[in-house]
Amino acid sequence: MSEGINLGETIVFWVCAGLATLGALGLVLSRKAVHSALWMALTMINLAILYVANSAPFLGMVQVIVYTGAVMMLFLFVLMVVGVDASDSLIETIKGQRAAGVLLGLALGVLMVWGIGSALAGVAPAGLERANEIDGGNVQGIARMIFTDYLVAFEATSALLITAAMGAMVLAHRERWAARPTQEQLSKARFLSGEHPGNKPSPGIYARHNAVDTPALLPDGTPSELSVPRPLRARGDVRPVDHADMTEIAEIEEVDAT
Amino acid sequence: MNTVPWLTILGAVPLVGSAVVALLPKGRDLIAKQVALVFSLATLALTIVVALQFDGGSSQPFQFIESVPWIPAFGISYGLGVDGIGLVLIALAATLVPVVILAGWRDVEDTPDARGSVKGYFALILALETTMIGVFAATDVFLFYVFFEVMLVPTYFLIGRYGGPQRSYAAVKFLLYSLLGGLFMLAAMIGLYVVSAQGGQGTFNWFDLAGMDIDPTTQKMLFLGFFFAFAIKAPLWPFHTWLPDAAGAAKPGTAVLLIGVLDKVGTFGMIRYCLPIFPAASEFYAPVIIALALVGLFYGAFVALGQGDMKRLFAYSSMSHFGLIVLGIFVFTTIGQSGSVVYMVAHGLSTAALFLAAGFLMQRNRGSSLIADYSGVNKAAPVLAGFFLFGALATLALPGLVSFIGEFMVLLGSFQRFLWVGAIATLGIVITAAYALRLYQRTMTGPVGPGLEGIGDLRGREITALMPVVALTILLGLYPAPVLNVVNPAIDNVMSSIGATDPAPVLGSTGTSSEGTEQ
């Protein structure tokens, strides 16, 4: 055993492993998507710690910056767009999907854990000291490999990134088919249309009926149909103003006033 | 040796004709027909030229051999060559195509719901002729298979586009059934190739394959693949159900080519491929096949007896006859096999006579093929009835017609090998007579049926189309030597390749032995 695993790492592992698993379970079990995302972030951070514990400090950093920082932010951002409150209902709509999914997932997990566990039982890590030494450090080592052995892959990822940018733009960017009208143009248009340029009066509020169908009264006491929403007007659902009501209201007002 | 690639030319002529017809501008129907007829006649003329050059007495069973590497990667060559069997079947095809073209002159116009154009019909027939020539002339198993399968395509269109009400169903059934067989044959063919490749470069060359020594277990497997395809094609009981549907839906001309020539590919394949390449397996399976053939013979005949539809009746009758042909092949006697080949030709001719005559009749009565729709046609159209009767007589193998020679030789050959098989098969001739004459009696005799009074007799074109068939049936019946002269050496070759010998007469030629009887 060229590099034993010391107690510290063991503790770190168990703590972080527990938290990471917790995060993963939280991701799967939270009803709200936002909660899921936060659980996910927990897992990622713990994974970053585990990377560091596994002599991959550079990756640990990248994990925090790129994944937790950028990717998760993107997720959250989109979640905001989609709606923070979006949550799954608890009722599974596809028959047998949940049971089968859990069962198969567990079967897969058992197979993997059992298989890997038995395959790796008693295997000692070779350690990365020698590998890191060649280039004088972890980062240098990774850098050298990226720019030599994996240069083509590195170059190729550029295509990937451009594609991603392109895709985001194509699908999400709303182009305009005409120049955006300026404030001036808008106001001119509003007045030139010949319609009522200002705010329309809000409906009269006499809480004795479905209030929006009640026209507001202009200062002169005449009701203004414009104050009733257009659909109601079109349907002819405008409540006629009853003059008995008017006087009644006037009386009330008077009483209030006194 | 020949330097002129006769067989290629022979196959190319109708193909060119097909292309020419297809490329004619729309609406020039008459020209299309004439061009098609000219090309088919040219093919016939070329066939005669080839046949005249064929040396029946030569020690070389295969002649006009051509061989050009085609797909060397798989040892495939473009190999052509004919022995007597191939030659007579090519001649049969070349004869029937002009007949069918002439007979089908107005097939498309006279069918109100036809889906295709006139020129398409004739182009397809010519294209079919090319594949028919190719399939009989191929000496490369792969090439044979290619023709075997490609042949389905024009037939499929001929049935599906120009046939009767059930055409679509029938065409698909025909194609799928044939493909099923073809695919099994493909697997077996590949197996054969792989076996041949065990000693170096594999080959599809028939001559090499026929000379190969394959171990019996493998033979039995591969044989089944080939035989299955041929049994469907022929069709042997119980793989026959596509035939009544296809024949029932097809135009008479198409049906003639289908039953008269195409189905012969099955029996031809048995004699050309199954026997010489898999002698041990052939021997092993012979009892089963003979049993199936016998069942088919009687089954087909009895079902024909109970049929109410003429075209289906012909199909079942053909099935019965195919039973006989297969029987002749698998009794492994020279006489039986020669008889089978003769019967293939005879059956092609008799089918043509009967089907075309029936077709002319149906055309005169709104295409109905129901026997019940006819009565007393003899009175209204005596010439038509005469040809119809001739066809029926050819079907029942009246002595003096070529079908008799084939039938009798098959029966004799069977009897020679297996007494009871031959004896039982012979009983079939009674049922054949029963259904053939029943058909004639129901349709042609008695008082003239309603709506049939004014149907009009055959016209010149129709008679011209039928006459060659009738003449050949009679001439070859009285003088079959042109066929036998070329077929017999080929059959001797087949017999020696399977290592079979004919049973000697009980008394021998000297007549000294008094021992033994037929028991």
Place this chain on the structure above:
Amino acid sequence: MSAPAFGMHLADVVPFNLPSIDYRLIAPILILMGAGLLSVLVEAFIPRRGRRPVQLIVVFVALLAAFAMVLAAAGSRAVTAEGSIAIDGPGLLLQGTLLLVALLAAMLMAERMVDPSGDAFAPRASTLPGSEDERQFTQRGYLQTEIWPLFCFSVSGMLLFVVSNDLLIMFVALEIMSLPLYLLAGMARRRRLLSQEAAMKYFLLGALSSAFFLYGSALLYGFSGSIDLPVIADQITAKPSQSWLLMIGAAFVLIGLLFKVGAVPFHQWVPDVYQGSPTPVTGFMAATVKIAAFGALLRVLYVALGGLQWDWAPMLWIIAILTMVVGSVIAITQTDIKRMLAYSSIAQAGFILVGVVAATREGLASALFYLIAYAFTTIGAFAVIAMARDSSGEATHLSRWAGLGRKSPIVATAFTIFMLALAGIPLTSGFIAKFSVFTAAIAAGDTWLVIVAVLASLVAAFFYLRVVVLMFFAEPGPETATVAVPSVFTTVALAAGATVTVVLGVVPQPVLEMVANADVFIR
């Protein structure tokens, strides 16, 4: 950890050896990537009106140049880019095929005559279906020319995929190939809901399969200590123990690849995606992804896992059978032609797997031939589908094809040729392909597999011929689709597809020789 990372003197640095990369050999990939970059620039700097022609020039020139480079590299056998890339017979052959097929697919994508309102792509994919924006963009004749850089990148990913020699580059290539396709799938001009749904399904399932591939790679790496395919192979022979890591790793990697191939039970994305995507993209995908995925699958199986042949062969046997049977059987009850061809492509994948299972040189050669034959036939078939239209766009429902043979005999005949080829009727490429695959399988002793394949072929023949029946045996009615008169693009693609289909069926020898000369992977 003592070595300071920064401020080191230059002399202290371990000599940095420039990686040895034979740029001549990877030129096709670079050309396509370069073309992709260039067309991004075109998007940025060329005014909208001029973009399409310039993009087309860039793409076609790039494809042809790349093809020329592939030709120039013909016969090379080299591992380059520090072991990442293996240029060898199968790789070059598949690259060449990919480029040619991509060229035809590009022509289909460039077509804008058959649809009166433009090409097959949404004028702006970001607009809401049915919105005023969409209507306006359509009216103004906007075209989403961003498809071209995506196309270029995707092709470059495929080119890389088939020659990748380690699992990382394979993964990266897989993603380069797939990401643009996910996007392209969602950009149809008509039936955009379907298109978007296709994109999402394709993407999510594709990502899932990538995860499997990646985890498998990790396990293989854990087993062998390397992600180089040849090293993995060496390790397999060197240490037969620890088989669990190897087995699960191999299984997961294969799952990732079988997904792309469309093998059962990883096939379910295929019908939905094929149906929903814009038809030129479907054609492109159907033809090229199959080639690329099989190229990678073959390389992994033959190079890395060659020593495990006895382990994976039975599994692939079963998958091949399932794939052939399920694909063929489900296809017979389909009513949408694109969906039917999707199931057909599943079935065809099964047939190719028959050749793959053989695990012999003949098996490899036959699979290569099959891929070539299949790709050209498929692209041709989709060209026809793109042309059959009615007022609402493409008429993909089979009932619309009834009587097409009478209405447009030439196009219907071409489609018939494709159907016959897919059904494996002689004198078409499909037959020779099936023939060589079956030959390889029987030679390898997989007779029963071939018999199953034969039965599946029969079932498959039924649905291929059903289309022919519809086109030719039925009367055209008011419902019958009209075949739009295409521009030279589609015409050329269609003609090329048909020509290759027939030529490969009649004189297959040259191509057979090519595949026979390319039947060994470099290790």
Place this chain on the structure above:
Amino acid sequence: MNPANYIVLSAVLFSIGAIGVLVRRNAIVVFMCVELMLNAANLAFVAFARMNGNLDGQVVAFFVMVVAAAEVVVGLAIIVQIFRTRRSASIDEPNLLKY
């Protein structure tokens, strides 16, 4: 402690991710589960790198992060597009393509 525990942990995470993909209906959550599976793979790579004593695993993990980032962008773009059309991020809802 056995270094294999890292791998076991990664397998557990991978399985949880897989279950998540199967049982969650929100497309974004499903996608996050896929990301979890990728992360699990990364963990395995890193742990294996240490066990094998070479840096390849770490490099791969690095690339995976890059790729994953790109994938996330594309995926989210697609999801957003669908959301805008259907006002729903449910993965079950786009269900026009079937049978």
Place this chain on the structure above:
Amino acid sequence: MEQIMPATGAFSLIWVLIALPLAGAAVLLLGGRMTNKWGPYLGVLTVVGSAALGVVMLLQMMGLPAEDRSIQQVAYRWVFADGLSVDMAFRLDQLSMVFVLLITIVGSLIHVYSLGYMEHDPDRRKFFGYLNLFVAAMLLLVLANNYLLLYVGWEGVGLASYLLIGFWQVKPSAAAAAKKAFIINRVGDVGLGLAIMVMFVTFGSVTFADVFGQASAASEGTLTAIGLLLLLAACGKSAQFPLQAWLLDAMEGPTPVSALIHAATMVTAGVYLIVRSNAIFDRAVWAATAVVVVGLITVFMGAIIGSAKDDIKKSLAGSTMSQIGYMITAAGLGPIGYVFAIFHLLTHGVFKAGLFLGAGSVMHGMNDGVNMRRYGALRKVMVITTITFFIGYLAIIGIPPFAGFWSKDEIIHAAFEKGPVIGALLILGAGITGFYMSRMVAMTFFGKARWEDDVHPHESKAVMTIPLIILAIGSTVLGMALLFWGHIEEWLEPVTGIATAPSPLSTAATIGISLAFVIVGASIGWIMYLRREVPITAPRGSLLTRAARRDLYGDDVNEVLVVRPSYWLSRVLVWFDRAWVDGFVNGIAAFVGGFSGRLRRYQSGFARSYALSMVGGAVLVVLALLLVRLS
């Protein structure tokens, strides 16, 4: 081994004998309407030509020594394969010579007669064509030098018979009768075909010369088999029990046809076949015995049927059956019978042709009515017919010196040589012959006229009566001529073998007894049908009479044993083919379709379901790999 001479002189034209009528038939049948006018005459001419040629050949043959009279002419190799070689070859020997003459001469007479009889038929061209075809086929039958070629003639005459029975096809009964005749004949043909096969398998050849030459070497079992099969063939063609049912129906054909084919020539082909194959029957005792039994049964069946029928032609047909029964019986007796079988065949051919033509003449005058109960007293209006018919009557019942007497007597006589039972039965048969023939003559020509209202009987034209007269003359003298002048026994001896001469003493006795029986039978007939008024509607009659009217239930037996079972079998098979064979195929298609429909439901459209199947697949793939490794 017999000696076979090459064909020289007139014999080189043997083929012309056949070709001439055949050409006539071809011209008539193919020539179409343009031959309507002169066609019938051409038909007559060709047959007369053949007859003339036959006479020339007879003369040439008579000039040859007896052992050189077997002439063979080989035209070409006909059917051949390895081990099989059958020539298109003809053999003219004494036996075929007499047949040639019978066929051509009687044929000529009937042709001439038909000119008158068919005068008004619109299709008479075809009629003559068929008749010519018949003559050609019949000549081929008797001239063939091998069994296979004989088979061609054998079915050829069957075809002609079919065509002519069904000549008036508009009548469904005629068409049915024709079909029935052909099919029953086919059953016989199976026998002939199988016989040929056994011969080939045994002797390696089917020529008469080879078969007969080697017959002594073959086992008796083989020969018995061949003999029985040939008997089956003979039964079919000659309407012998159990294949007799067609002959009565065959009377649907025009009367000249009945005379030529169903009385004089074709139906006797069975006798020819047995006599021709005497080398086989001589060595197959059981087969020969079977022949005798069949012959005897038919003698009585025919006679009984003939006694009960009111249809003049059917009655004559019954008589024909019966008379051929005599011939067959004789042929079964062995060498002593062959000659007399042929002898009776010749005389019968002449007088029965005369009788039929007479009947035809009567029908001609009676508007084609055939019911004897509506005849009567025709002697007054049809003198020539009456006289010629009466001569035929005397000939058939065997009154000396008319032709029938000599031949029938010889047969009875030979039968006694073989066994008294056979002889006694034949004498009984002769008595019945006397009865029914007397009945016929009495009902037709004597008694009161019972004509239907619109019938105006008259004598036929000369073209019809002249053949009647010639045949009557033949019926009178032929017996004596052949016996005393032609020495038919010696003439046929090289072919049939040496007949042991019957003892003269028994001759006298048998003549006496048989004459006595004939006279008794005839008297009963005369008394029953002349003394009493003949009722116009037939009385119910005895059980036997009713059975005889129904042809002794021959048709019913066929119906129950053959027709119905075949019908049901074909129905069942048609159903089986549709429901099971085709149903199986379509069932597979339906199954695949249904399977497809079910399978595609799994493509639910939910991405998560797809993912589920992927993960499931992953588990399975891992398991599969592990299992393979573990196992």
